[in-house]
Amino acid sequence: MRRLVITFVVLVGLLVVADFGAASIFEYQVSKRARDQFELSDDPSVKVGGFSFLAQALSGEYGHVTIDAKGVPVEDTLRDLEVHIEMRGVQAPLGELVSGSLKEVKIREVEGQVKVKASDVNRALAQVENNFIKAITNVTIDPVSEQDVLTDPDDRTDAEQEAAERAAEAEIEDTTAGTRICATVDLAGDETELCAFGIISLVDGAKMTFAPNRIELTNSVLDGGALSPELDTLIKQALTFTLDPGELPFTVTPNAVTVEPGVLSVKGTATDVVLGGQ
Structure with a gap:
């Protein structure tokens, strides 16, 4: 019984490591394409939601992915914008992801937000x-x-x-x-x-x-x-x-303004978006 428990713990640990490693590869691939598309000087932060990345990877679709970019300048007045993006239904085949041949990422729904600080x-x-x-x-x-x-x-x-x-x-x-x-x-x-x-x-x-x-x-x-x-x-x-914070990412159509402590922001949505496509 003790050996069985030890084996189980080791297997769970290996799965966690594999899950984390695969998620890191995906996040890097999306971050690189987002950096090019937004013309950023640094890679934005990318996070994959959900309990198991590998389970999502096997299906080729990820339920919830967020992208955050900070310190985005627009001309001379707006120098410290923040861009927050919520993506749902993100499609990236596992084979292309592992091989590094992923050309584009298809997204069913995008919510974009640009924040202007005080x-x-x-x-x-x-x-x-x-x-x-x-x-x-x-x-x-x-x-x-x-x-x-x-x-x-x-x-x-x-x-x-x-x-x-x-x-x-x-x-x-x-x-x-x-x-x-x-x-x-x-x-x-x-x-x-x-x-x-x-x-x-x-x-x-x-x-x-x-x-x-x-x-x-x-x-x-x-x-x-x-x-x-x-x-x-x-x-x-x-x-x-x-x-004028400029156009929202992914050709998102602005439809609302919001106010938070220290922040004014414009928000919008888009559907059937392609990240990295020509």
């Missing part, structure tokens, strides 16, 4: 031409409901707040999303903590625009008080911007 948003805001706000630093990004963009929760009645909460729960991923972008700015020579509540919108392919709807700021003169209409307009104009 540091790149800070750079984009600093490049907006205006003579009013200077030295924009410490940009932060947070998701808020679209209702919070329109009205201050502190100014709502209980009934209005309940309605706003119901609307927030019903919100789904779409071509618009509420966000709060805060920063430290030089406002007329006075250091000011500023927060702009606005809508991120998907426009012209994969571009994202931010349009502030209401402003909150605090400095030595103002402490969350009401702004004059002229000052309010000038600040909103200075904080309106457009981000």
Whole structure:
């Protein structure tokens, strides 16, 4: 019985090693093709989901594969993009994989996402031409409901707040999303903590625009008080911007924008994609 147990343990260990080794070969092959297709300077990270890689390899189809690339530059403003790709129904014959003759990888369904970090948003805001706000630093990004963009929760009645909460729960991923972008700015020579509540919108392919709807700021003169209409307009104009992260990978069609802490992103889907094909 002891020998049987030892033999079983050894066999399981060998299978695990073989499974891990085969998965590494597959991930390398996909990473190499993704690097060429995205024109990256480094190989992106590739991970295969599922319990057993070998079982998937024998069938020639892999249920779930992810690709992550970081530090992707787009022109001068966006220098630190992240690309996240979810692939389902990935087809790669085992024989071609082992021999290294794999020419292309067919994918049934792709979900692509390009993430823009707060540091790149800070750079984009600093490049907006205006003579009013200077030295924009410490940009932060947070998701808020679209209702919070329109009205201050502190100014709502209980009934209005309940309605706003119901609307927030019903919100789904779409071509618009509420966000709060805060920063430290030089406002007329006075250091000011500023927060702009606005809508991120998907426009012209994969571009994202931010349009502030209401402003909150605090400095030595103002402490969350009401702004004059002229000052309010000038600040909103200075904080309106457009981000262009370029086309999504695999000719993915953009269909939504999302907001996470510190990140604005555009997402999309595609079907029947070929990676590495001509």
